[in-house]
Amino acid sequence: VKLYLNRRNLSEVRNLKYYLFRSLKNNLLDMLKVSVDTCSIDDYQYKFTIKWNILNELIAEEDKKEIEGKLNKLLSSLTGRQREIIYLRFIHELEYEEIASLMHMTIQSSRKAVSRAIGKMRKLKVAFLFIIICLW
Structure with a gap:
């Protein structure tokens, strides 16, 4: 309010x-x-506590390893240039203009390259994993 x-x-x-x-x-x-x-x-002393169970840590670590394995398999299906563009766009969250400048291409080409890489991953029936990784 x-x-x-x-x-x-x-x-x-x-x-x-x-x-x-x-x-x-x-x-x-x-x-x-x-x-x-x-x-x-x-x-006053702040007491900020979070209860964390060791089981939660083990599950999270196991999930992380599984996701990393699937992500590596997914990315290995892309060309080197497509991997680089996906890395710049989704890991570093660069804009298409910034990607175009780094990759020495036009803005339209950077958009098309991202779209093609995502399309290729969709064809592999693992797009949902890609979305989870990007949100993770």
Whole structure:
């Protein structure tokens, strides 16, 4: 509500998740300052804990190895240039203009190359894995 009411005074947001976390933290600190008159926030120690089960770690590691194996198999079906373009586009999240500049091609050619690489992977019936990897 505070963000909405003060929306005209807010600066430009580049990373929404960070901005919301920072806003929440500042709001909690403001509430703490109002409730405690004699103490400063520096007197409090934050206890940020996450319960993590060793079984979760083992499962995550096993899943990671399986996904990496499938990804390597998927990428090995592409040409070297297609692998490089996929790497630049999805791993480093470069724009088509940036890829075109790096690869010495036109912007249209970079779009077409990405499209062809994705099409080739779809033909292998593993497109869902590619999407999971990109979101991972």
